[in-house]
Amino acid sequence: MFQPINHHKTADAAVDQIEELILKGVLKSGDRLPAERVLSEQMQVSRPVLRDALKTLEERNLIEARQGGGTFVCDLIGSIFSEAIVQLISRHPSAVSDYFDFRRGIEGQASAMAAVRAAPSDISRLKDIIEQMDAAHENQDVTLESQLDVAFHNAVGEAAHNVVMLHTLRSCYRLLENGVFYNRGRLYHHPSARTEVLNHHKTIYQAISAGDPNLARQAAEEHIDYVRATLAATEQLDQREQLAGLRRFETTARTAKK
Incomplete structure (x- = not known):
């Protein structure tokens, strides 16, 4: 070094x-x-x-x-936002949509640039992470899968070889790791998400490895669209389950009184 x-x-x-x-x-x-x-x-x-x-x-x-x-x-990543804004975002979930808009644009660009600029060692690293993802998926290690998710996107950012983009993405992913915008664990507990997300990462890797910037951008954007939609569906399911639970509790309580 x-x-x-x-x-x-x-x-x-x-x-x-x-x-x-x-x-x-x-x-x-x-x-x-x-x-x-x-x-x-x-x-x-x-x-x-x-x-x-x-x-x-x-x-x-x-x-x-x-x-x-x-x-x-030193800790150089810092945060894109002040602590006050982070707390404000956490109290207003509607900001999650804006976060996905931002990630869709910047990750699409990073993937396209990586397809053009990635060095052999970058491709090798992405391949290694994909192989680790395969193993974690096979072992149903949700925690490791979630960690590798961030590692993969960081590696794509590094493969883009743009220092401003690199440090912006690292700051963005720190918020992701801290669960400011959403809990990644919820995504991986969705019935089909684990397999779908793994396949998305493989598609992004294959496009970058093939040196196809258009396909790499498309794959990255489709990945973010899927994550956004799946988390929204999970949230709706949780709300329905919560409502059903309240109805069941009230029914049980009324029956007990009789």
């Missing part, structure tokens, strides 16, 4: 290299940097030079030194 520094350059070159790794998503929030001795050897700079570089990065709030625990990349 880390490359030797030209001896005619100073700590600025080390700063530039690490910043580039963070910007392009190679180094992610929470990643631990190698120990100072190891990192200085990999970059072929003296430890005093490296310390100056790390100090600069720390001043820029890109890395943080933890007492007795090494040096880590």
Whole structure:
């Protein structure tokens, strides 16, 4: 990951290299940097030079030194929205529709760009995630399936090789992981959703692997449309079940009084 520094350059070159790794998503929030001795050897700079570089990065709030625990990349994802807006959204479920509109557009674009720009290692990573999804589906591991769902979409965003899109998507998926917009577990408990979602991910992967941007965009958009519709159907079913339960309770209560 880390490359030797030209001896005619100073700590600025080390700063530039690490910043580039963070910007392009190679180094992610929470990643631990190698120990100072190891990192200085990999970059072929003296430890005093490296310390100056790390100090600069720390001043820029890109890395943080933890007492007795090494040096880590700071939490750089943050949130698209302020906490006040997040709480407002959580109280008004109608915002979920706007969220799906946003995801439909940006994920369609990311998938199309990935089909054009993905490197062999990107394709390999997507294939690996699909294989893990297959295994989790076979084992009926809903929790793992849900986690791999986010990992897959993150990998597509990385394969698009657009740093602004990459960090926007990561922030978007953090809200998804936190359940701000909807509980992904509910989606995977729908009778047919697990199989359908797996097939959608495979279609997106195949389109990206084939280098077909139009098909990749279409597959991503159809996936979001399906998730939106399925969650709406699940919500309606829950409401009907709740109403049926109330009716059953009232009927039982009236019968008991007689």
